[in-house]
Amino acid sequence: MGKPKGKHRLIPAPSQSTTAVDLFILAGLPNPLHQQIEEFFQKLAGTNAKIISHSSPNHDGAALYKQATVDALLKAGATFAIRRLKNRSDDQSARPRRITLFYVPSSDDGQLLEAFDFFVFPVPLRDLAKFDDRGHQFRHQRNVCEDAIRKGLENYTREFLGIVQQRVESRKSSEPLLLPAINFHIKADRALHPFRELTRGARTWEKALPEGISPEIFDSKRLPDFLREQESQVIYQDSRDIVFPCARASEAHGGYEFDHNAKVEILRDLLQSTYRFGASLPPGFHHDAQFEGGRHLKATIFDCSRNGQISVTATHANIYPNDYVRPG
Secondary structure (H helix, E strand, O other): OOOOOOOOOOOOOOOOOOOOOEEEEEEEEEOOHHHHHHHHHHHHHOOOEEEEEEEEOOOOOOOOOOHHHHHHHHHHHHHHHHHHHHHOOOOOOOOOOEEEEEEOOOOOHHHHHHHOOOOOEEEEOHHHHOEOOOOOEHHHOHHHHHHHHHHHHHHHHHHHHHHHHHHHHHOOOOOHHHOOOOOOEEOOEEOHHHHHHHHOOOOOHHHOOOOOOOOEEEEOOOOOOOOOOOOEEEEOEOOOOEEOOEOOHHHOOOOOOOOOOOOHHHHHHHHHHHEEOOEEOOOOOOEEEEEHHHOOEEEEEEEEOOOEEEEEEEOOEEEOOOOOEEEO
């Protein structure tokens, strides 16, 4: 694949009203090649992007994503993102607007992907995990790495910019990609599992949930505490009969204070509350989980990311993207 011509912009320019920067996290390359590819990636992406990388072991037989490597990537990416989140003005979207993980697949990449669930858009660099005729992975060859980055950007443009970002930013109750991963029940399962299939390439973005799970039309009679008279919405209801409408923009509240010096687990939790599959969400975005017909929650069990399993008795519960639960 030849080098792109200078006139082609691979990363969309932000509007003049913001200074949004796309964050790309690069994982799985050996030292010092990871620095060279980071510089190549930065030139390719341009000034509207920030590339962050961390080296993995040179030996192909070793695990690529030890805990220290995963923590270093998470810490570096979160520190950059949260500093910019703190600096945004109240009328601007979260910055960076998009977060993407470019990584070399390996036997232990589940640990990497689980650490970034579900606040990044994952782009596997599959060609770099293959072996040449000398028994070395192509992740050691600069020209193959550069081609893999170009191919990854094509995938990012096609699937993320073309599909996922638009759906997440719609903030519609009919969008399954917005549902809380743990508190949306699917019979004996949770949305967590099909979401992980999405990020592992085992499920397509067009079919985010298993067959037979689809939203329903709700009106003010079915949701009298949420919908106005004559108003209707297409909304998902889980296997417990709990309905998950997205809260109105005017009702977004309960956002976090951002501290880039916090522990890795807290940084991850913060980013999960602000991004979904790589696309940014407004601070305080959540679902107002409730029963239909005006029936209140009574000792209903939810799984809170901060407080563990809790019992909620209230008109509804605010469920945030990171599965933080706040009684309504």
